[in-house]
Each structure stands twice: as C-alpha cells, then as structure tokens.
Amino acid sequence: MPDTSQQPRLDFFAEAREHPRRTALIDEHGRATSYERLAARADRLARGLRAAGLRRGDCVAAVIGNGPAYFELRLATWQTGLYFTPINHHLAEPEIGYTVENSEAALVVVDADLAPRCGPALDTTDVPPRRRFTVGAVPGWRDYEELFAGMPASPPEDRTAGEVMLYTSGTTGRPKGVRRPLTGGPPRLGRYHLDFMARLGIHPGTGTHLVLSPLHHAAPGTFATAALHFGHTVVLAGSRDPEPVLALVERHRVTTTFTVPTVLHRMLRLPAAVRARYDTSSLRSVVHAGAPCPVEVKRRAIEWLGPVVAEFYGATEGSATALTAAEWLSAPGSVGHPLPGAEVRILDEQGDPLPPGEIGAVYFRSGISGIEYFKDPAKTAAARHGGFITAGDVGYLDERGWLFLCDRRTDLILSGGVNIYPAEVEGVLLSHPEVVDAAVIGVPDEEWGQSVLAVVQPAPEAADGLADRLDAHCRAGLAGFKVPRRYRFDRELPRTDTGKLSRRSLRAPYWSA
Known part of the structure; x- marks a missing residue:
C-alpha cells in the first residue's frame, strides 16, 4: 500500500487550478x-x-x-x-x-x-x-x-x-x-478520507470513477466527491443494468466504482460470453457495501474481475472496517479490520466487551469525532456506549480483530443496499381502517438480498381485495422501495404478554434454511 503520510490534504479547487481542462464530470x-x-x-x-x-x-x-x-x-x-x-x-x-x-x-x-x-x-x-x-x-x-x-x-x-x-x-x-x-x-480533504480511500485502493492522481447509485446516499456521494478531490473524472451511469455498465467501463476506462452486491450479482448472471465482450482491465478498485454479499457471489466476482473487489463496513454515522480482495480470500465472509483511527468492539447486553469469537452487538468509532443525531440527544445517547456508536448490527471479532457480521440489524430490512425500517411501514399500515395489527419483516430475495413482507391481521369487516387497497395506501405515504412486495393475512400476530411482537417466529418459516 502506498505511503500516504507525506501526501498533501486535497482540495477540488486546487485540482481545478492545476488541471483546468481535465474532464471533471460526464453526465448520463x-x-x-x-x-x-x-x-x-x-x-x-x-x-x-x-x-x-x-x-x-x-x-x-x-x-x-x-x-x-x-x-x-x-x-x-x-x-x-x-x-x-x-x-x-x-x-x-x-x-x-x-x-x-x-x-x-x-x-x-x-x-x-x-x-x-x-x-x-x-x-x-x-x-x-x-x-x-x-x-x-x-x-x-x-x-x-x-x-x-x-x-x-x-x-x-x-x-x-x-x-x-x-x-x-x-x-x-x-x-x-x-x-x-x-x-x-x-x-x-483530510487524513481520515485519504486513509480510508487508500485502504480501498483509491489514490490521488488520474483516474475515472463510475457512479452507479443515487448520490443522495452516503457512500455513493462520498466516493464520487472524493474522486473529484483526487483529480479523477466522474462518470454518471444512466442505468445499473449489467451490460450498459460494462460498456461504460470499457468506453471510459473506468478505474474505480462503488456499488452494492445486487449489482455484482446481476453482472454475474450475464452469460460469460457477454461479460467477455467488454474490457474491464482498467478497473483498480470495485468497492461494495450496504448489504450482505453472499460468499459465493463475491468469490465469483473476484475470479472474474481480479483482485480489485474491495469492501468496507460502516453506516451514515461513519466507517469502521475495510478489506481488500486478497484479505477477504484469507477470511471469506469478513467485512474487514479497523480503518486507521477506528476501533471496533463487540458488547454483550450489559455493555461489557466480549472476547474473540463471541457474538454480540457491534459498536465502533471511526476517525471522525463529534457525530450526533441532529436535535435528538435521546437517540444519540441510545446509540452510544462511551465513545462508541452502534448501527444495531450483531457480529463477532476473530482472533486477529477482523469483523464478521451475523445479523444485519435484527429488525432492519436491507433490500438492494437500501435500509428499510419495519416500524415506519407498520405505522402506515396501522393507519388503514381495515387493519387491526401489522408486522413487517424481510424475507430472502435472490436478487435484492431481502424484500418486504407485510403480515397483517385484518379487521373482521375487511372485504376482499385488501392487499390492493393496502398497496395503494402505502404508496401514498411511503417511498416506493419501502412498499411491501407481498402481503400475508393472519388471524392473529404473535405478541408477548407485554405486547412485544415476536418477529423471530414470523421470520422462522422463511429463514429456517
């Protein structure tokens, strides 16, 4: 890995003064x-x-x-x-x-x-x-x-x-x-960003970064903007369909990109002969995050693209770990070891640190300090333990301090790299007059990782066609990617005496394998 200790802190505007005619952006x-x-x-x-x-x-x-x-x-x-x-x-x-x-x-x-x-x-x-x-x-x-x-x-x-x-x-x-x-x-651009990008094989100089995801999300916006600070050209893809993406890689000699496992999976579903039509040899770093990547999908991606597939773990609150393709091959399934200035701890329910191999809540602190939830000190405090913060994930550290995730936030649904929170969807469902109770869970989906299933207890007077009415109701109050893909109607939902929903029993039939 190149030594970044002597590299200057970077500024897009300084790059513009030094290389005014270099292409900064190519739109869709x-x-x-x-x-x-x-x-x-x-x-x-x-x-x-x-x-x-x-x-x-x-x-x-x-x-x-x-x-x-x-x-x-x-x-x-x-x-x-x-x-x-x-x-x-x-x-x-x-x-x-x-x-x-x-x-x-x-x-x-x-x-x-x-x-x-x-x-x-x-x-x-x-x-x-x-x-x-x-x-x-x-x-x-x-x-x-x-x-x-x-x-x-x-x-x-x-x-x-x-x-x-x-x-x-x-x-x-x-x-x-x-x-x-x-x-x-x-x-x-400060030391934290330089070190983070360097761990993923991205460095200042010439290069071309391909944007495949919406820039309003944390990682796509961060990687694209860092590319400009580094002096790279940013190419905006009009589509994430596999073959057009490969055509852009070849046409613009793309060196870096950020994506989610769903896109890698779609590309790997192309016939080998189709993938072979496009020259991807310019790629130096294909970074993925945002959703669990099946081990076999990642292994096949590395076999196809070479040792350029990198990964990191974090959240909007900051990034904690990263690893290269070579490192992943030595520890399949890991999401990496701590970034410079970062630290990861696994805590039990009492907030005490767990030893290597023990599963618990994942807490981390990144190289950026002072993060808070705006105007919400209660949520800020609830997510913290000392100087560490959690995104609600469960996992463990191995003897080397490498992180492995076991459950991507017990209630959170991760669909195509996008976070969907069941409570928000349930609130909309429960506002419908024909719904007595509702629960939303993620179920396995080959393409998206997970998709949204709504388990609904209908009111006795509910008429036929309730699923269609609920779909219209949800679309009026939620973004399209949060709307349930399927509805299941149960006579009663499993709740404890205290009224707590047993999501585990709802998930069991779908995740038992």
Whole structure:
C-alpha cells in the first residue's frame, strides 16, 4: 500500500487550478464538464448562496437526481461553512417535508420534474417561496440559475469548511440527521478520507470513477466527491443494468466504482460470453457495501474481475472496517479490520466487551469525532456506549480483530443496499381502517438480498381485495422501495404478554434454511 503520510490534504479547487481542462464530470447523456467550468460554477453558486442571506451553519437541502447540480451544491456549501442535505427523491411528500423541516433548511433546490411533489411538501415547512429553486423552469418557483446571476467566478471570501448532513432512518421510523460539527478550518480533504480511500485502493492522481447509485446516499456521494478531490473524472451511469455498465467501463476506462452486491450479482448472471465482450482491465478498485454479499457471489466476482473487489463496513454515522480482495480470500465472509483511527468492539447486553469469537452487538468509532443525531440527544445517547456508536448490527471479532457480521440489524430490512425500517411501514399500515395489527419483516430475495413482507391481521369487516387497497395506501405515504412486495393475512400476530411482537417466529418459516 502506498505511503500516504507525506501526501498533501486535497482540495477540488486546487485540482481545478492545476488541471483546468481535465474532464471533471460526464453526465448520463455523455455531456462533459471540465474542472475549470465546475469550479467556476461552484464559486459563483457559493457567492449566490451568501447573497441569498445564508450564513455559516445554515443548511441547504436538495431533492435532485444524479447530475451536475449535485456537485455544484456540494462543492459550494463545502467552501462556505454550510450544511448540505441531499434528500432521496423517491420519498413521499410527508417524508420530504419532515426532512426539510427537521434539517432547518434555509434554502431548497429541487429538480423541475419533482416540483409537483416537492411543492406541497415544502408548504408544510418554514422555507419561504423566495428560497425555493428548481433546476429547470417551473411556474411559481425561482430558477436555480438565479443563484448564479451576476456572481463572479472567483473563490468566495473567507472560505471555511462546510459539511454534509445526511438522514438515516431510525427504529421509530423517523429519519435521523447525522450531523458533524463544522471544523472552522479551510475546506480540504483530510487524513481520515485519504486513509480510508487508500485502504480501498483509491489514490490521488488520474483516474475515472463510475457512479452507479443515487448520490443522495452516503457512500455513493462520498466516493464520487472524493474522486473529484483526487483529480479523477466522474462518470454518471444512466442505468445499473449489467451490460450498459460494462460498456461504460470499457468506453471510459473506468478505474474505480462503488456499488452494492445486487449489482455484482446481476453482472454475474450475464452469460460469460457477454461479460467477455467488454474490457474491464482498467478497473483498480470495485468497492461494495450496504448489504450482505453472499460468499459465493463475491468469490465469483473476484475470479472474474481480479483482485480489485474491495469492501468496507460502516453506516451514515461513519466507517469502521475495510478489506481488500486478497484479505477477504484469507477470511471469506469478513467485512474487514479497523480503518486507521477506528476501533471496533463487540458488547454483550450489559455493555461489557466480549472476547474473540463471541457474538454480540457491534459498536465502533471511526476517525471522525463529534457525530450526533441532529436535535435528538435521546437517540444519540441510545446509540452510544462511551465513545462508541452502534448501527444495531450483531457480529463477532476473530482472533486477529477482523469483523464478521451475523445479523444485519435484527429488525432492519436491507433490500438492494437500501435500509428499510419495519416500524415506519407498520405505522402506515396501522393507519388503514381495515387493519387491526401489522408486522413487517424481510424475507430472502435472490436478487435484492431481502424484500418486504407485510403480515397483517385484518379487521373482521375487511372485504376482499385488501392487499390492493393496502398497496395503494402505502404508496401514498411511503417511498416506493419501502412498499411491501407481498402481503400475508393472519388471524392473529404473535405478541408477548407485554405486547412485544415476536418477529423471530414470523421470520422462522422463511429463514429456517
């Protein structure tokens, strides 16, 4: 592994000054943006945000897809001491409204085609119309380009580091804002990010990073933005279908990408002859995380792509472990050993450390300190033990200190790398008048890892066709990926005398193998 001890802390804008004509971004339509142009746009936007009245510590929220605006906003807020909250554009109106309001967003940017859904959502918040912008003209909204108008393409005065504040769902079903304190220092990529990327085989210099996942999620946004700081070109894929992805790898000589096991599985399902048509020899690091990767899928991926398949374990709250393909082959099933500055502990129910091989709750601390759930000290305290935090996973450490996961959060459903919390879905189901009780569990799914099954106790007066009515009801209040794929109707759900739901007995028929 290259020695990173003498490497400078990196800054996208310094890269733009040194390599102005290098391609920074290629969008899904093949349109290229240079480092010089992207930096100029980010500088003008930074000045525009300040001219709009935003000050250090304010938040800018965005409901946008993968495109140049994401990077303009992230880079502009990063150098003006602002928080940036990208919001999943698949969320329903109430979910968008809650996130905007909870984040205390002072200004919101949305894609034009999302305005019909975002408008009513923002009407439930304190964001005034003068601070609502659309990327593309929409009657009744301000045009995003107004933020750039009349602003010079030069760095703003008093540059200071901003932060990204992402939202992750909690066991109560309400999203939690993961907030880090502003450093007060200059905007630059620090030692933590350099060390993390180096462990995964990603280094500064030339390269091409392929974006396969929505940038509003933590890892895809982090890897893509780090690529720009490193001087790489970022390519946005319009599709995650296997063959078009392989065509992009060959066409752009892609060196790095982040993905989820579902995508690897889909690629491996292509006939070997089809996979062989595309040159993937440029790849240096294919990183995956976000869901359990079956051992056989990963082994086959390494056999096909070579020793470039890396993995890390963490959450929106931070990253804890990583490992290379060679390391994984020596310990199949492991999610790695601690990153520099990180530490992992396995604790029992009393909070005491467990020895190697003993299964317990996974707690970790990353190289980033001061993380809290915004405006929710109770949830922050509940997730902590000393200086360690848990995402609710269960696992063990081996004698070498390598982490193995046994259960990916007992109640959490991980479908295609996306977190789905049963309590949130159950709350929507229970609001339907024909439902007496409801439980939501994850069941095995060959393609997605898990899919959502709703076990419902219907009211005595419920008529035929309840599943269709529940589906429509859920789609009105939840993002599509959270809506149950299947419904099962039981006379009564298994609950203890205290009213606690026995999810284990519901899961048993599906997971007994």
